[in-house]
Amino acid sequence: MNDSVYDVVVGGAGAAGLNAALVLGRARRRVAVVDAGEPRNAPAAHMQGFLSRDGMPPGDLLTAGRAEVARYGVSMIKGWVEDITHGFFVRLAGGATLKARRVLVATGLHDEVPAIPGVRERWGRDVLHCPYCHGYEVRDQPIGVIGNPHGSPGFSVHQTLLLTQWSDDVVFFPHTLELVEQEREKITALGVRINEGEVERLVTDSDRLRGVQLGGGRVAPRSAVFVGPRFVPHDALLTSLGCARSENGWVSTDPTGRTSVFGVWAAGNVTDPRAQVITAAGMGSAAAIAINVSLLDEDADRAVEAYRSAGQHYPTALEWGKWQAIQAVLANRGHAF
Incomplete structure (x- = not known):
């Protein structure tokens, strides 16, 4: 040790x-x-x-x-x-x-993301989670949001609504997330399209994200995707x-x-x-x-104990002022108590 x-x-x-x-x-x-x-x-x-x-x-x-x-x-x-x-x-x-x-x-902490092929591989590049951190960099691009039922409650929907500030072309992929009617209404009212069906994988080409593949081979072209992870401290x-x-x-x-x-x-x-x-x-x-x-x-508590154990009494205001002045001089010389 x-x-x-x-x-x-x-x-x-x-x-x-x-x-x-x-x-x-x-x-x-x-x-x-x-x-x-x-x-x-x-x-x-x-x-x-x-x-x-x-x-x-x-x-x-x-x-x-x-x-x-x-x-x-x-x-x-x-x-x-x-x-x-x-x-x-x-x-x-x-x-x-x-x-x-x-x-x-x-x-x-670490980000626990859905087990969708391509998500972990492209995490932090064109698969993102924080609009405030990365939204401006993908502004005006085709953006997708993949629902994650294991993430923070309501986070996927919040991401979707928030991203309409950066792009007019936002598609929400519920994946396995169940939307309530009020959430569906809000998303639709802001001009976001909802693309139903489970996501099978992310499609890439030349080391760039190209789209989101759903069941049956359907591919929705997207150049950036946001996913709400589960935060594990x-x-x-x-x-x-x-x-x-x-x-x-x-x-x-x-x-x-x-x-x-x-x-x-x-x-x-x-x-x-x-x-x-x-x-x-x-x-x-x-x-x-x-x-x-x-x-x-x-x-300070230890210093008081040492002061008392040395048989010192509580100083008067004048004595305390003198002691502080002496300590200041000694400190300048590197010998303070």
């Missing part, structure tokens, strides 16, 4: 984990980030909607982020966190163990620690990312499936500040 103790160990180096590490590193905390290098948005060529980073390849953002946190002495460890035990002992794949005073879990590290879940089944946190377990925070898609890259980065920053305050409170 590594005898050194980190102030914070961060599991996951996406936008949430790296931004947290950046804030904590700048606060001069001892931080380690553990990541396997398999981000959820790796299949996407670009990310959108991030002010000053719009259109940047997601891999470039992470590369820049790792370089930035390294400037502040943050340790980047490639690997998997297999287990976290109360204490906190963070065990990595391969046997190494890190000791931490606080932990931040930012391990994200990578939250085993949190649940094994006993972190409480909310009514929606996801691990619950306060606005700073603090879980129900002392010393454990979570940020990004592991607790919020709707968090985009820019949102996840903000969640990481909020968590980092809260973690630093928690550590500061603990440091």
Whole structure:
């Protein structure tokens, strides 16, 4: 086991984990980030909607982020966190163990898509799920939406209605999703065509999506398809620690990312499936500040205990002011208490 103790160990180096590490590193905390290098948005060529980073390849953002946190002495460890035990002992794949005073879990989620040939293969390219992320790039093109009964309730219908903002040529393929009459009416009223029948596969040519094939070999020409996945959080590290879940089944946190377990925070898609890259980065920053305050409170309590054990009395206002002045001088010399 590594005898050194980190102030914070961060599991996951996406936008949430790296931004947290950046804030904590700048606060001069001892931080380690553990990541396997398999981000959820790796299949996407670009990310959108991030002010000053719009259109940047997601891999470039992470590369820049790792370089930035390294400037502040943050340790980047490639690997998997297999287990976290109360204490906190963070065990990595391969046997190494890190000791931490606080932990931040930012391990994200994975998208579980329908088992339709072509969907997984073209995921993040011309098979998409977020209109806000990719709608503008496929504007005015023939767009299809495939219903997914195993995704978030109502998400496929919402996708369909939303995509009419980007194209006048939207076709909804219910696939195995049962529409209620009110949903069917809304879709039709916005000019979306409904193409009944189960989807057999996606048709491609020259490494480009060409259409959606239904039963009997019928092919509806489409150049982009949206599918609402089932979001599955990578939250085993949190649940094994006993972190409480909310009514929606996801691990619950306060606005700073603090879980129900002392010393454990979570940020990004592991607790919020709707968090985009820019949102996840903000969640990481909020968590980092809260973690630093928690550590500061603990440091202050320990300092008070040490002060008392040395036989000191509670100082008067004048004595306290003198002590602070001395500490400031010593800090400049690198010898502060």
